[in-house]
Amino acid sequence: xxxxxxxxxxxxxxxxxxxxDEDVFLxxxxxxxxxxxxxxxxxxxALMDGFxxxxxxxxxxxxxxxxxxxxxxAAALARGTRVYNPLTGRADQAGKQYxxxxxxxxxxxxxxxxxxxxxxRLPAAASYAVKPKQGADSVGLVxxxxxxxxxxxxxxxxxxxxxxxxxxEVSFYFVDRDFQYALHAPDPDRRWLLxxxxxxxxxxxxxxxxxDWNGLDHGIQRVDACRTKDTxxxxxxxxxxxxxxxxxxxxxxxxxESFVASFIRxxxxxxx
Numbered sequence: 001x002x003x004x005x006x007x008x009x010x011x012x013x014x015x016x017x018x019x020x021d022e023d024v025f026l027x028x029x030x031x032x033x034x035x036x037x038x039x040x041x042x043x044x045x046a047l048m049d050g051f052x053x054x055x056x057x058x059x060x061x062x063x064x065x066x067x068x069x070x071x072x073x074a075a076a077l078a079r080g081t082r083v084y085n086p087l088t089g090r091a092d093q094a095g096k097q098y099x100x101x102x103x104x105x106x107x108x109x110x111x112x113x114x115x116x117x118x119x120x121r122l123p124a125a126a127s128y129a130v131k132p133k134q135g136a137d138s139v140g141l142v143x144x145x146x147x148x149x150x151x152x153x154x155x156x157x158x159x160x161x162x163x164x165x166x167x168x169e170v171s172f173y174f175v176d177r178d179f180q181y182a183l184h185a186p187d188p189d190r191r192w193l194l195x196x197x198x199x200x201x202x203x204x205x206x207x208x209x210x211x212d213w214n215g216l217d218h219g220i221q222r223v224d225a226c227r228t229k230d231t232x233x234x235x236x237x238x239x240x241x242x243x244x245x246x247x248x249x250x251x252x253x254x255x256x257e258s259f260v261a262s263f264i265r266x267x268x269x270x271x272x
Contacts, residue, residue, distance in 0.1 A: 002271040003035045005051040007044045012060040016192025017245050019058035025248065026057065029260050033268065041065055045072040053082040053271050059243045063134055084270055085219030091210075091239035096133045096159055098239065102213075108206065109236040110164055110226070115155045116148040125162035133159055166226035169237065170197050172207035173246060174221045175262040179204060181255050183247055194250050206234045214241055218270045220263070222246075 006027055010020035023038070030036050039047050041059040045068070048054050054076065062069045076083050091098050099112040111122050114133060122128070128147035132140040133156070144150045147160045169191060170184035184197035199207070207223040214221065222244035224237040248256050 001033070001035050002052040002267075003050070004030065004037070004267070004271075005044065005048050005054045006030070006036050006038045007041050007054060007056045008038055008058045009040055009060040010038070012058070014058075014060075014245070016190075017247070018249070019060070019245065022246060022248055023058050026260070026263070030264065030267070033264055034271075041072070042068045044068075045075045048072075048076065048081055049079070053084055053267070055084045055267070056243055058245055062242070063132070066134070082270065084267065085221070085241055086216055089216055089219070089241035090214050091221075091241040093242045099159055099161075099236075102236070107209065107213075107236070108234060110161050112159055112161050114157075114159055116151040116160075117155075119148045119151075119160060122147075122160065123162050127163040129159075129161045129163055131159050133157055164226060164235065165229045166235075167229050167232075169224065169226050170199075170203070170234070171247075172199065172204070172223040172225070173244070173259070174207075174211055174223070175259065176216075176218055176266050177208075177211055178262060179207070180259050180262060181251060183250060192247075194247055196250070196252075196255075203234065210236060210239045214239060216241060218266055220244060220246070220266075 008019065008023040010023060012019050027036050027038060042065050044054060073087055077087060099109060100114045102109045103112040113119060113121055127143050127145055130142045130144060130147050130150045142150055143163060151158050151160055166188060168184050168186050168188060170182060172182045173180045182197040182199045183194040185191050185194050187193060210223050211221060219241065222240040224240065225234040226237055227234055
């Protein structure tokens with residue numbers, strides 16, 4: 001029986017989400033096939049040698065334990081520790097640099113730059129979002145009509161985006177490269193008040209563009225997007241490949257069981 005170190009912050013006060021409940025449920029199911037121990041992200045580096053794989057789940061924003069996370073990554077890479085999701089992820093695992101990079105490449109993302117001098121490259125808007133590149137959960141987010149002034153002196157450390165007028169946000173959830181389910185927030189002001197969403201073929205093609213770009217063969221990923229009011233197109237908000245919350249409590253029983261089965265199959269293959 002493979003031994004899993006399951007990394008989670010059960011007490012993290014996530015707005016609109018219950019990290020602890022989700023991970024208690026998931027680990028109760030994983031114990032049907034694996035030997036599982038839970039630990040806080042700050043303890044992962046010290047404990048991981050005694051396990052066959054480390055599963056990083058609802059571990060909270062890395063911004064709050066940056067030094068410990070970097071030490072964990074460095075140690076895992078040096079020792080060849082199997083980490084799920086694999087540490088080769090190119091999206092949130094590596095910070096937010098992918099957003100200006102994908103924007104510059106012309107992919108369907110919210111237009112993004114990371115230098116004050118590049119603000120003229122963005123579409124004109126009445127308001128802009130400026131936020132730390134290493135941030136999460138809206139930590140440090142500022143809305144301003146003068147983004148160049150707000151970002152002055154912080155080149156390369158912030159993201160600058162026009163404030164998009166969108167109809168709703170929608171998230172697509174994948175295990176490995178297989179689509180599992182989608183949820184959307186009909187009210188733009190209530191991000192975590194989610195409802196089931198039936199994606200179109202075009203929606204899934206959009207989401208798979210970023211799953212394919214990231215190139216992870218194993219792991220859980222969440223593609224967050226917004227539907228613009230003016231054109232109706234989807235734009236990427238975030239590709240979460242580090243510790244995406246899954247909102248499993250909002251799923252019907254059949255969908256939740258299907259996800260758990262996919263997760264277990266993925267971990268079984270990953271630890272084989």
